[in-house]
Amino acid sequence: MKKKFSIGKWLMYVALTVAALSFIYPFIWMIGASLAPLHEIGNMTLFPKNPTLGNFKSMFEKIPIGRSLFNSLFVAIMSTALVMLTGSMVGYALAKMKFRGRELIFFIIVFTMSLPFQITLIPNYITMVNLRWVDTFLALIVPFSVNAFAILMFRQAFQGLPQALIDAARMDGCNELQIVFKILWPNIKPTLVTIAILTFIGCWNEVLWPLIVIRDEKLMTMPQLVTLFSVGGRADSQLGVKIAAAVLLALPVMIAFLFLQKHFIQSMASTGLKD
Amino acid sequence: MKFIGVDNYTRLFHDRLFWTSVLNTLKFLLLHIPLQLVVALFLAVLLNQKLKAVSFFRASFFMPVIVSGVVVTILWQQLLGYDTGIINRGVTALGFSKVGWLVDPDIAIYSIAVMATWKNVGLYVILFLVGLQTVPTQYYEAAKLEGATRWQQFYHITLPMINPTVFMVVILSTIGGFSLFIEPYIMTGGGPLNKTLSGVLYIYKQAFQYYNMGYSATLGFFYASMIMLVVVIQKKVIEKEV
Numbered sequence: 152m153k154k155k156f157s158i159g160k161w162l163m164y165v166a167l168t169v170a171a172l173s174f175i176y177p178f179i180w181m182i183g184a185s186l187a188p189l190h191e192i193g194n195m196t197l198f199p200k201n202p203t204l205g206n207f208k209s210m211f212e213k214i215p216i217g218r219s220l221f222n223s224l225f226v227a228i229m230s231t232a233l234v235m236l237t238g239s240m241v242g243y244a245l246a247k248m249k250f251r252g253r254e255l256i257f258f259i260i261v262f263t264m265s266l267p268f269q270i271t272l273i274p275n276y277i278t279m280v281n282l283r284w285v286d287t288f289l290a291l292i293v294p295f296s297v298n299a300f301a302i303l304m305f306r307q308a309f310q311g312l313p314q315a316l317i318d319a320a321r322m323d324g325c326n327e328l329q330i331v332f333k334i335l336w337p338n339i340k341p342t343l344v345t346i347a348i349l350t351f352i353g354c355w356n357e358v359l360w361p362l363i364v365i366r367d368e369k370l371m372t373m374p375q376l377v378t379l380f381s382v383g384g385r386a387d388s389q390l391g392v393k394i395a396a397a398v399l400l401a402l403p404v405m406i407a408f409l410f411l412q413k414h415f416i417q418s419m420a421s422t423g424l425k426d
Numbered sequence: 427m428k429f430i431g432v433d434n435y436t437r438l439f440h441d442r443l444f445w446t447s448v449l450n451t452l453k454f455l456l457l458h459i460p461l462q463l464v465v466a467l468f469l470a471v472l473l474n475q476k477l478k479a480v481s482f483f484r485a486s487f488f489m490p491v492i493v494s495g496v497v498v499t500i501l502w503q504q505l506l507g508y509d510t511g512i513i514n515r516g517v518t519a520l521g522f523s524k525v526g527w528l529v530d531p532d533i534a535i536y537s538i539a540v541m542a543t544w545k546n547v548g549l550y551v552i553l554f555l556v557g558l559q560t561v562p563t564q565y566y567e568a569a570k571l572e573g574a575t576r577w578q579q580f581y582h583i584t585l586p587m588i589n590p591t592v593f594m595v596v597i598l599s600t601i602g603g604f605s606l607f608i609e610p611y612i613m614t615g616g617g618p619l620n621k622t623l624s625g626v627l628y629i630y631k632q633a634f635q636y637y638n639m640g641y642s643a644t645l646g647f648f649y650a651s652m653i654m655l656v657v658v659i660q661k662k663v664i665e666k667e668v
Contacts, residue, residue, distance in 0.1 A: 167473070381499075
């Protein structure tokens with residue numbers, strides 16, 4: 152009995168290790184290749200023989216990647232902050248305030264979540280054109296500043312808090328905004344972390360929308376710039392630069408993931424676990 | 427704005443390229459969904475065996491999920507490369523001839539489906555793992571007493587119990603699959619011979635390469651209605667299974 156058991160376990164470890172390698176290997180190779188001179192990249196070895204920073208150097212010379220890194224950070228931070236603000240205010244109203252039409256508003260918000268984005272893509276673009284927001288950061292931030300999923304998460308989190316907490320705060324003279332941000336926020340930290348991670352990663356990795364509303368290279372987000380560099384033919388002879396750009400795009404998220412692994416996994420899983 | 431009635435819809439039904447893009451997307455889903463289900467469930471069952479280093483394995487499966495699709499696509503473009511790609515090296519080492527993973531019109535969309543599975547499967551592993559942990563252990567103990575094999579336990583207890591998760595994974599991969607865009611956009615541009623032109627890529631091209639905004643919006647509306655129809659059918663079929 153004991154022996155059969157251990158062989159089974161051993162096989163499982165082998166299977167898991169093979170799987171883990173297939174997920175990790177490409178990333179390690181990518182980092183190695185970004186540090187390799189062009190003629191070595193084709194060898195597909197993990198560690199370059201003559202490591203060089205040449206790829207990164209020419210990347211910074213050829214495309215405004217530093218600028219796009221700043222743009223991406225700015226857009227993602229702004230959107231995340233706005234989603235936290237709007238989400239908690241709307242979520243609070245839906246959870247704890249009584250007013251006419253509350254259920255209807257809630258229903259409409261849920262309904263928008265079920266619409267595939269392909270429906271709204273072109274109409275949203277035309278709205279951006281009419282507002283003259285094309286080629287501005289507004290087009291990258293405002294459409295993402297209210298998020299139905301975040302509203303639902305906040306509503307649910309606030310519903311779980313006792314009414315007494317709110318009543319006591321009111322007695323102490325807090326207004327509604329103070330109640331939300333000073334009294335309730337400290338009690339829903341896991342929800343805050345989840346929404347912040349999801350919104351930030353979603354914004355950071357978004358590429359279709361920036362491709363549509365931004366044409367000015369100075370305003371491009373990093374995934375967009377890297378995409379255009381990769382398909383535009385500029386990278387054909389510069390595989391190393393392309394891979395270096397991919398490394399720079401992946402690195403911030405990967406580092407954050409290493410530190411906040413549990414939070415990342417829980418947050419991403421919660422998008423599937425709702426309803 | 428000029429109202430042109432159903433002209434755009436008449437055009438849509440005669441637009442062969444649009445239907446090609448729909449067919450490509452369906453081919454993509456045909457491989458992507460089953461592969462995603464099987465691999466995710468397999469890895470989740472392994473992770474559920476109370477082994478060591480589970481959090482390491484879980485994290486490694488999850489890595490591609492959080493990284494931008496742009497990065498994954500650039501990476502896989504090299505892995506799937508015809509001459510120097512690591513996969514063709516393996517293929518030739520085993521004595522077969524090289525495969526045109528991204529240049530053969532009959533294969534390219536399936537290569538992209540495998541890549542998309544690699545990117546997303548970590549998320550579904552976690553969802554299955556959560557599902558598996560809700561199955562009460564008494565069920566397995568009772569089954570063991572009755573002499574049920576591991577496979578019987580899996581088929582008669584695990585699968586029915588995690589049916590809601592299966593449903594969720596199917597729906598999420600369907601919706602995700604219908605959104606396929608950046609992978610073909612970077613890797614193939616929709617080629618070879620439009621065989622990797624996805625629905626969203628075609629909608630994008632109509633709007634921003636041919637500047638047919640109105641028609642593109644029509645395509646988007648029709649395409650989204652199709653997605654909802656497919657999801658409703660899936661829901662009916664899966665609910666019937668239980």
